[in-house]
Amino acid sequence: MTTSSSIILNAKELYKSFGGLKAVNNAHIQVKKGSITGLIGPNGAGKTTLFNLLSSFIRPDQGEVIFDGEPIHQLSPHQIALQGCVRTFQVARVLSRLTVLENMLLATQKQTGEDLIKVWLQQAQIKKEEQENREKALSILESVGLIDKCYDYGGALSGGQRKLLEMARTLMTRPKLILLDEPAAGVNPTLIGQICEHITNWNRQGISFLIIEHNMDVIMSLCDHIWVLAEGTNLADGTPQEIQHNAIVLEAYLGD
Ligand SMILES: Nc1ncnc2c1ncn2[C@@H]1O[C@H](COP(=O)(O)OP(=O)(O)O)[C@@H](O)[C@H]1O
Numbered sequence: 405m406t407t408s409s410s411i412i413l414n415a416k417e418l419y420k421s422f423g424g425l426k427a428v429n430n431a432h433i434q435v436k437k438g439s440i441t442g443l444i445g446p447n448g449a450g451k452t453t454l455f456n457l458l459s460s461f462i463r464p465d466q467g468e469v470i471f472d473g474e475p476i477h478q479l480s481p482h483q484i485a486l487q488g489c490v491r492t493f494q495v496a497r498v499l500s501r502l503t504v505l506e507n508m509l510l511a512t513q514k515q516t517g518e519d520l521i522k523v524w525l526q527q528a529q530i531k532k533e534e535q536e537n538r539e540k541a542l543s544i545l546e547s548v549g550l551i552d553k554c555y556d557y558g559g560a561l562s563g564g565q566r567k568l569l570e571m572a573r574t575l576m577t578r579p580k581l582i583l584l585d586e587p588a589a590g591v592n593p594t595l596i597g598q599i600c601e602h603i604t605n606w607n608r609q610g611i612s613f614l615i616i617e618h619n620m621d622v623i624m625s626l627c628d629h630i631w632v633l634a635e636g637t638n639l640a641d642g643t644p645q646e647i648q649h650n651a652i653v654l655e656a657y658l659g660d
């Protein structure tokens with residue numbers, strides 16, 4: 405049985421319109437703690453809009469989002485990240501004119517250095533935090549194979565490496581749940597394989613995932629459970645096996 409404490413993310417009756425277009429039209433989704441959950445659907449189904457609602461990049465017209473037992477739909481993306489829910493973007497948001505290491509350090513949250521009084525009082529503490537963040541960033545870059553690039557500019561990375569860097573950056577904030585918007589899109593097959601391995605490893609360390617992806621091999625091999633969205637609303641959900649054999653889902657894709 406699914407108890408509420410085994411659910412890390414629970415979104416109910418979400419609505420979002422852009423002008424007359426109902427991009428998300430009464431959608432719901434649940435992510436079990438410790439799972440790798442998939443979100444699929446034809447182009448324009450509202451998947452990215454749903455992610456934007458789940459991570460508060462936009463506010464719902466109606467509905468609620470519960471993360472780890474707390475409502476989060478009134479919070480800012482930064483506050484949600486502090487609670488342990490972080491995301492990546494369909495087009496990776498990597499700053500081209502910062503180095504790879506600097507891009508990683510951008511994610512570090514609420515440093516003592518942000519508070520001016522503490523800046524005067526706690527120089528040593530700030531130095532220590534900066535050093536710890538730097539070591540953590542280097543260790544994560546090492547684990548994803550980007551350590552050789554740490555002083556290269558973000559702009560010098562390939563599309564796939566940017567996706568990897570954006571994913572690596574989410575780990576700087578000790579996430580409980582990572583939302584990935586098309587992690588394999590535009591990525592070469594070798595790097596896709598590596599990205600899948602990293603996701604599996606991070607999941608084994610206790611991080612839950614919700615992944616939007618068009619690459620069905622990636623979705624079917626990674627996910628425990630899959631939600632299908634079409635025209636802003638739920639079409640089906642189930643195990644990879646169930647979804648692969650669901651006639652309604654197949655029809656929605658063939659009509660794409
Ligand atoms: N900011 C926006 N303003 C207007 N329309 C939008 C906006 N964001 C998304 N849409 C529209 O909402 C629908 C769903 O888009 P999206 O969530 O990006 O779908 P998906 O990620 O499933 O391809 C599309 O018709 C898209 O054009």
Ligand SMILES: [Mg+2]
Nearest residue numbers: 451452453494
């Ligand atoms: Mg999208």
